[in-house]
Amino acid sequence: MTVRLLLASACVGVPGWVLVTRWASVVHGHPAYPVLLAALVVAGVVIALRARRPRSSGGWRTAGRVVAAALLVAVVGATGWLRPFAATTGDPLAVEGPTTWELRPSGAPSSVGVAFYPGARVDPRAYLALLRPLADAGHLVVVVKPPLNIGLLAPAPPFDDHPGVTRWVLGGHSLGGTAAATVDDPRVTGLLFWASYPADDQSGRDVAALSVSGDRDGLATPDDIAATADRLPAGARSVVVEGGVHAFFGDYGEQPGDGVPGVDRATAQRRIVEATREFVGGVRG
Template identity: 50%
Template sequence: MSDTRRIRSAGGATAGRADMAFFWAGRFVATLGVIVTAWAALSTGSMLVHGHPAYLVLLVLTFAVSLTVALRSWLTRTVRHRGRTGIRGVLVALSLGVIALAWWLVPSSAVEPALSAMDSDTSVTVTETADQIVLQPTGAVSEVGVFFQPGARVDARAYAAVLRPLAAAGHVVVIPKQPFGIAFLSTGAFGSARAAHPPVERWVVGGHSLGGTVAAMDAQSFAGASTDPVVGLLFFASYPANDLSGLGAGVLSISGTNDGLATPDKISASKASLPADARYLVIEGGVHAFFGDYGPQSGDGEPSISQDAARAEISAASVDFVNAFDH
């Protein structure tokens, strides 16, 4: 019998099969944690700096704990009897869950032309902080602003190019950076931003995919507000989770015929949940990933239009929609 199978703890109890199993499970999970978090950091790239800091904190903590446990376990040559098998099993399961979460949360990073659209010029000033991006017109500023929620696990910068024409048209555009890239973790962001951008007095809220669903919740909450009300709701390949048929705000839904996620059937089914006067624009040949600039998306359809052409249609329709609230 190997030496490690007969090592005794300080209390004299013999290490058994369960102790051996947890010993190797600890080594495996800790090593996996180091590998996964390192891969996640490399895959995330500049988003580690430009995204919401919550994901960076998760990766750093997971990597540090995994590395510490991995080094200690691989340097240990003894298997000790520790008991508490149930607690140890729960800890292993939780550790695997955190590592899986770190892997799943790897975001889709922004690509051109969105990255270039993050540069300020004579018509638009771009300000980026840890929790938001603001596109500010350099000239006259409209009383109507735009608050736009990104899609799930998508770099907030990915929407800079498609939304920049709104800022060039005089509208303040605020794009929140969601914790872990999940819009449902950013439900309070609009409430905090409403009074923070004078001279904006009315808002169009919008979002892409899951972000649009959260924007619809904001529209429902603030459409009747006495100050800084929501006057418009803008969907990019998205639809509401609740019945908004009585919403007191204008609605524009922009979708793509080849979208494999927010499919035409899903968009059509959502019409019953929106006001009767809601407007719809369908981008022929457009797909889900064409509403931002972050590369292809798993499960999406195949486009039959260029992304530049689709982006131009989306931007023009959005500007017309928001401009209408100036009158």
């Protein structure tokens, strides 16, 4: 009974901890994560209610319960690990949908839009301020809310919802950039990698590409960027932000395993924004 009560406590306690510490990130993210949290709480309550009931013994039944308990422990652990890095900034003009955030241009819209995938476990709102200059330049910006904040789990951006946009730049930070490169759609005419690189060879792809990286990045290291440069589309441009680290590509604080910055966040982000705005402005179909 003690083991079952401990398991029930974990099923309720981990979602509770996530909600107390990351309420806004959970509420404003993809609905898959809150559904997972709710399911764990329900499982915990059911286990607690059944904890006092006698259990029949038997080799197969006991083995089955052990396997089920182990799987549930793994799910609880993964749920805690998925707790997102909270955004430290936002954008009051951003328009929220169930699976996206949108930054809409105030003036005449460009026919080139930008769809962006966040880094793994990062609150999508952490990128809104950095991407706002693109909207100010006339580009619709769609920031994807990936299920469980893992870009590789996200479907293709909702291009069909924006018929006025005929060409798209797909980009992302870290794992988000890797996810963006997997989207195969003729409307994609540009790829944008922030501290990121494609998982497979994209060199034969007829699209413009920009890689922006930091030379102090401890996660997408300079060696990683150099080793994967031949995967980028032909003619890709690379910009290295001197002193930049992985967490400077979003507003979510520091990230474990990252490097030590050699420049302040504001200076690095100005360079990231300038290079990105110039690239997107030059994309053609």
